[in-house]
Amino acid sequence: MHSGRGFARTRFRNHCRPSSASPDQSYRNRGRITKQGSALLSCAMPxxxxxxxxxxxxxxxxxxxxxxxxxxxxLAGKGIEPIIDVWANVRRKDWYAWMLTGLEVSSHVIVIASEGYRRMGDGTGPADRNRGGQWEAALLRDFLQGDRPGWTAKILPVILPGQHIDGIPRFLQPYAADHYVVTEFTEAGAEQLLRAITEQPGHVPPPLGQRPHLPPRSGPGAQPELR
Structure with a gap:
């Protein structure tokens, strides 16, 4: 394993635990709220x-x-560690094992939109080209089938300058789910993507106030004038 720009050695996974906090509180703790039976679970990435x-x-x-x-x-300049083949291509390795481990340990998977990725991702490209891309797309489809909510949040389709939404394969729902347009390699040009990766929302809801007491306007206990 290349020790320079490889990937973090410690594996991190989503941990779901019963939550005593309200959905609003859990949102502010950056947890993802799901229902499992009657139990409220908070699934948060470390x-x-x-x-x-x-x-x-x-x-x-x-x-x-x-x-x-x-x-x-x-991304590296912004404190994000990319796991990418071009920086791991030093020692001979089993690329499938490298790919599988990288997909599992990463906090997110960035899918770069392009005509080639769309064709390979949707299974319409030639079988003898981009075999690594075919493997990655096949694994992502399988992960989505096994845990759609978790992997939908983890996979981030990205459109680089010069590319188009049509480069996102259909299985990643280019129009029905989020994608991230990078207009230039600056914080401003990649703000939404950087916020998604670093879990820093651009808009935070205010704390909830007290519920108002609204007596009836007629009948027992009526108070016609509300101030």
């Missing part, structure tokens, strides 16, 4: 100062690969 993200893309062209590497360098 906080990581430098979250590892797996970068999944297809080798459409040399230019596209360079742009993806530039994007990964931008």
């Amino acid at each position: 906080f990581r100062e430098h979250p590892p993200v797996f970068v999944s893309y297809t080798h459409d062209s040399e230019y596209h690969c360079r742009r993806v590497e530039d994007f990964a360098s931008f």
Whole structure:
């Protein structure tokens, strides 16, 4: 395993535990609220100062690969640890095992939209090209089938400059689910993606106030005038 720009060695997984907090309180704790039977569960990713993200893309062209590497360098400069093949290509390795481990240990999986990824992701591309991309897309489809809520939140489709929403494969729901447009490799140009990865919401709801007491306007206890 490449020890320079590889991926974090400690595995982190979602942990679901019964929560005594209200849904509003759990939201403010950045937990994800789900229902399991009658029990309210709070599923929160452990906080990581430098979250590892797996970068999944297809080798459409040399230019596209360079742009993806530039994007990964931008993420690294913002304290996010990219898990990307070009920085792990030092020692001979089992790339399937590398890929599977990277997908599991990452806090998020970034899928780079492109024509090649859409074709491989949806199974319409040639079987003898982008075999690594085919494996990654197949694994992501399988993970989604096994845990759709968890992996829908974990997979972040990203549209780099010059790409289009049509480069997102159908199984990632380009129109029905969120995607992230990066207009330039700056904080402003990638703000929504950076907020998603680092779990820093742009808008935080205020604390809930007291419920108002509204007596009836007619009948027993009526108080016609409300001030």
